[in-house]
Amino acid sequence: MPSISIPVLVLWGDEDSFTPVDGPVGKYFSSLPSQLSNVKLIVLEQVGHCPDDDRPDLVHEKLLPKLVG
Structure with missing residues (x-):
């Protein structure tokens, strides 16, 4: 990730049981x-x-302004 210079938007579900936000990833x-x-x-x-x-x-609400604006 440190070598990526373009804007990065990460959307993460708080109820993700596969890769929980409080897990290592x-x-x-x-x-x-x-x-x-x-x-x-x-x-x-x-x-x-x-x-x-x-x-x-909800994803569109967060993602579309980044794509359009």
């Missing part, structure tokens, strides 16, 4: 915004491992 990605200015993490409430399947409306 989740902790790594949670730490990135404080280390890399191009990374933004948004934890989505009441969302599991596949945010775009679980809550497509």
